Amino acid sequence: MNTFLQIHPDDNVLVALQDIPEGTTISFNGQNIELQQSIAAKHKFLIHPVQHGDPITMYGVLVGKATKPMIPGESITTENIVHDANAFHEKDASLQWQAPDVSKWKKRSFMGYQRNDGQVGTRNYWLVIPLVFCENRNVAVIKTAFEKGLGFSPAEIYNEQVQDLVSLYKSGNLEAIHNYKAELLTETNKRHLVFPNIDGIKFLTHEGGCGGTRQDSDALCALLAGYIHHPNVAGATILSLGCQHAQVSILQTALKKLNPAFNKPVLVYEQQKSPSEFDMLSAAIKDTFLALVEANKQERQPSPLSKLVIGLECGGSDGFSGISANPAVGHTSDLLVALGGTSILSEFPELCGVEQELINRCETAATSDKFIRIMRAYESQANAVGSGFYMNPSPGNIKDGLITDAIKSAGAAKKGGTSPVTDVLDYTEYVTKPGLNLLCTPGNDVESTSAEVGSGANIVLFTTGLGTPTGNPIAPVVKLATNTKLATRMKDIIDIDTGTIISGQHSIEEMGEQILEYVIEAANGNIYTKAELLHQDDFIPWKRGVSL
Template identity: 35%
Template sequence: MTVVGSPRPNLTLLVLHESDNVAIARRMITPGTALGPCLFAKDPIPSGHKVSIKPIMCGEPVLRYGQIIGFATRDVEPGLHVHLQNMALGEFEKDYAFGADVRQTEYVDTPATFMGIRRREGWGAGTRNYVGILSTVNCSSHVAGVVAEVFKKNPFTGIDPLAEFPNVDGVVALTHKTGCGMTGGEPLNVLRRTLGGYARHVNFSHVIVLGLGCEVNQIGGLLEDQRLAGRVRSMDIQSTGGARKTVEAAVEFVRDVLEEANQVSRQPIPASELIVGLQCGGSDGLSGVTANPALGSASDILVRHRGTVILSETPETYGAEHLLTRRAISREVGEKLIALMDWWDAYFKREGAVMNDNRSPGNMAGGISTIVEKSLGAMAKGGTTNLVDVVKYGETVKGPGLVFMDTPGYDPVSATGQVAGGANLICFTTGRGSVFGCKPAPSIKLASNTAMYQRMKDDMDINCGEILSGGESVEECGKRIFDLILRVASGERTKSEEFDFGAAEFAPWVLGATV
C-alpha cells in the first residue's frame, strides 16, 4: 500500500498498487486540495471514493488493487472524482491459471484453543448452547415464535424463565416464509438441506421441528431426506390438535430438555474445530482497504491453526473469480467455481438483470462503482491461503482451509447458508454500518472506518479504521480479530448478542416459482 501526499498523519490519499490510476480518499477532499506534486483535486471527493491520479482516456481500464474494476466512459483528467458518472463495467479477459498460486500452508505446531462445548455426537464443537425451534413452513412460524417467547426474559418484570439454567444461551425460533406453494426439486432440496444443517448444528443441544401438516415440505420427508430421525423432536399442528395444543406440547418438550441442556461445561478445544463464516455488507470504499484485509489476515491465522473459513456471496465474487482459481488446490475445485459463475450469469439473464446491478445504494454511496470493485475488496476476507473446496448452498463444509460456498450476496441468506454448512461463528465487516446477528452462531461485527465505529459503538465489536490512520497494521488488526474470535468462541458475548439479534435474520435461499 502506497501513500500519496505529505508524510504527516493526516495523509490525503491511498494508492493500493503501483499500477493503479486511481487513489482512495482517506477523508473528504475539497476542490483545490493539493494531492501531490502538481496534482490538485478538481472535484469534491467523499471519504472512501476514488480520485484519478493519472490521465484515463475514454475506454481505458480503471485500475484499483492493480486489477481492472471498470472502464472510463469519458476522458478523465487527474484530480477528478471517478465514480458512476465517468466509469462503468466492461468485458475483459481473465486468466484462470488453475492452481498457479497454490502454496504449502505453514501450519503451527500447537494450535490455539478456545473454551468450547463438546457434544456427544457429530464433528465439531459448539461455541453456544441453544435449544432450537425450526419451522418446516411459514404456516407453523407463529406457533414456533410463541413457544420461544415463553422462555424469554421479561424486560419489565425482570423475570427470566431460564434463570435456573445458566449454561443455556436461550431458546430460539428460526422461522421463514416458504415451505409450501413451492416446486419440488432444487427449491425444496435447498430448503431441506438448510433446515437439516441447522437441526444438526453443534450450537444446538436440542431441536424441535414444527410443521402444519399439509405443506409441501412435509416433516416426514424432511427427516428422511436429511437423516434426522432420532436427532430431533417433531410435531405438526393439524395432528396435534391445533395451534394452542401444539404450543403447549412444544413448551413441555423444551421444559423437559432444559435440565439436560444445562449439563454442558466448556472445555479447551483446538481452534482447528472452528468454522468461521466470512460476511461483508453495507460496504464502503474503505472496506477493501481496512476491515476486509484485516479479516483476511485473521483468516490466514485461523487456517494456520488448522481451522476453516467460508467465503461466500457468489455474485460479489464476479469479476474476481480468476484470483481464486489461481489458489485452487486442483483444477476440479477451480472449475467448480467457474461453473457457479456460469449458473449465476444464466440466472441473472433469466430474471432480466445483469451482474453489475448487484450493488446496494449504500455501496454506491460509499464509493463502490462496479460489482468487480466490490468483489476485489470482498475477496480480501478470505486471506491468501489455498482454496480447498467449493460447495453448494448449505452443504456441509469440511476443512481445514478456505472453502467457497455458493450463496447470494444478500447477507441474511448468505450467512444462513454458512451456518447450515457448519459455521459456528460469523465475522461480518461493514463500512456503512450493517446491524446483524446469526443465531445460533455468534456474529462479530468489524467496522471499516473510525467515524462509523464511533457513531455505532453499540453495534460494532472492532474498529479496523485504525489501519487508515496508521494506528496499526493490517496484520496487527488481524491478530486482534483472531484473538476476539477465540474469546467469543469461548463464550464472550458480541454486541449483536447483547441486543438479541439473530433470530429474525434466519433466511433460507428461496429458489424457483411460488405457485
C-alpha cells in the first residue's frame, strides 16, 4: 500500500493514505520532502513552498489559499489556509464523453414493480402522510395499529427483549438479567406475515404544513406528491386537519402536474369534516386495509436496468471520500447512464468550486443557465444571512481532512462521474430525462436524501467516511464506507467497503462494477440494506431557508 497520493498532476499537495510520522522523508517526482509534522491519514501536506495568498490546489482545482508562507512537507490546516474557489460563468466548452463498456449488462434486467405510468419500483410500499403537523399524533395511532397487526413493527425484537427482562425480574433472577444477551433480527421475511408483496407501510411525519410561509407549504405538498408518485409506492392515505396552509387541493394539483393521468389510490381524510376522531381513524384503517389487499396483488416483473434511478449522496465525509467511495459511485453512475438509466447528484453547497466543470458538462445552454441561476441564488441567500458555502464543512469533516468547502466539494462531485448533465432540477422537481441530473438540495444528509427520493430515486448510494445511519422510508439506501476501518467498526450500518481502493486491492472501476451488481440485487429485493433492516426511515422536508 502506498503511503501518499497525488490526486491530480496539477495539485501542490499530497494526501496521506496512512499515518506518516514527523521527520519522514518522502520521495516524489525526484524531490525529497521532509515532513514538518506528523501527517494523519486523510490529511494533506505541501509539495512546493507557498507564500501568503498563494493558491492551494487539489483535484486539479483551486480549493483554498495560504494565509502564511509555508514550506514543502508542511501540513495544511484550518490555521494556515482558508477556503477559496474558482469563479464560474456561462458554458464555454462541450464535453466529449467516452461511455464505459457496458456490454456485459446489456441483456440484464431486475425484478421490479411496474407501474401504470411506466416507472418501475424496487420496493412496494403504502404511505400514510399528514398534511400538517397537527395530524402527527393521529398518524402515530394508525402506525401502532398497523405495525402490530401486520407484523411490520421494527420494535418487535426490542419488545420481546423487554418481555424477557420483565419475566426474569418477576422470577427474581437478577443475575440472568445481567447476563442477558439479545439476538439480532436479520430475516426480512419475518416482516411479511400478511401481505407478502408489500414491503411495509411507511409514515412520513413532519413539522410543516402550516405556520410558516406559503412557499414552504407549497414545497412540502410538492415533495409529498413526489413520494406518492414514486414507483416504490402503491398508494397513500392522507390525513388533513382542514384549516392549514397545505391544503388537499394543493397536493392534488402537484400530483396532476407530475402526471396528468395520475390514478394511484389516494385516500383522504379531513378531521374537521369528520363526526369524530374515532370515526376518521376507524375509516382510514379499514379503507387502508382494503387498499393493501389490492396493492398486495402486484408482483415483481423483469424490468430493464434503464428503469433504475439512483440518488448519489454523501454524509459524514472524510479525506478519503473523494478518492475511494465517491469516484467508485461515480463510475457506477456512468455505467448506469450508459445503460440508459438515470442518476441524481444533489447537495449544491458541496459543488462549490467545480461549477464550471459541471456547467461545461451540461448538454444544452438552457440547462447550464438554469444551474448557474440556482447556484447563484442559493449562495446569495446564504451570504445574505451572514453565512456562506465556505461554512459547510462540519467539525467531523475538518477533523478527518476536509479543511475547506472547496476540498469537500471537489471530492463530493466525484459521485457524479464523468457523464454529460442531461437536466438540472430545482428542489421538488421530478426527473424526466435519463442521464445525470443535478438536483438543488442542501448538504444536510437527510434533507438531501429525502429530496432525491422525492425526485424519483428508487435506490440511493450513500458514501460515508465517518459513519452515519441515514436511511429513507421508501427507497433502499446503500451505505458505502470510504475506509475499511469504518466498515469494520460500524458493520451494522455499512453495506459496502470501498476502502479496498485505498489499500490497492481494487481499482475505482472494479469497485464501481461491484456496486452496480449490488444495486441490481437490492433492486431485485434479494438484498435489504442495513438501513432498511434497522428501519432507518429518515424524512426531513427542506424549508427554503439557509441549510448548508
